[in-house]
Amino acid sequence: xxxxxxxxxxxxxxxxxxxxxxxxxxxxxxxxxxxxxxxxxxxxxxxxxxxxxxxxxxxxxxxxxxxxxxxxxxxxxxxxxxxxxxxxxxxxx
Numbered sequence: 001x002x003x004x005x006x007x008x009x010x011x012x013x014x015x016x017x018x019x020x021x022x023x024x025x026x027x028x029x030x031x032x033x034x035x036x037x038x039x040x041x042x043x044x045x046x047x048x049x050x051x052x053x054x055x056x057x058x059x060x061x062x063x064x065x066x067x068x069x070x071x072x073x074x075x076x077x078x079x080x081x082x083x084x085x086x087x088x089x090x091x092x093x
Contacts, residue, residue: 040073058084 047055047062062080069076 036074037072040077043077044073 044062044066048059050059058080061083062076065076065079065083066073069079
């Protein structure tokens with residue numbers, strides 16, 4: 001799910017004053033996607049570098065999510081977070 005789709009529900013009656021052109025808006029959206037991808041990859045790398053034996057199951061799940069979403073770390077991380085939710089919608093991390 002893209003960041004744009006995730007936040008469609010947030011009402012926004014004002015446009016950002018510093019975005020004046022459609023081209024600039026497209027560039028900002030592209031930057032946001034790339035930034036999200038980079039941040040997700042950083043989180044994944046940090047988790048996979050862990051050595052706590054109690055977290056091995058989470059690392060194995062994350063590896064599977066990464067393998068199922070090659071080149072899309074933001075999707076892999078989202079999938080991992082969704083897998084770790086309990087029935088009440090709270091994270092088990």
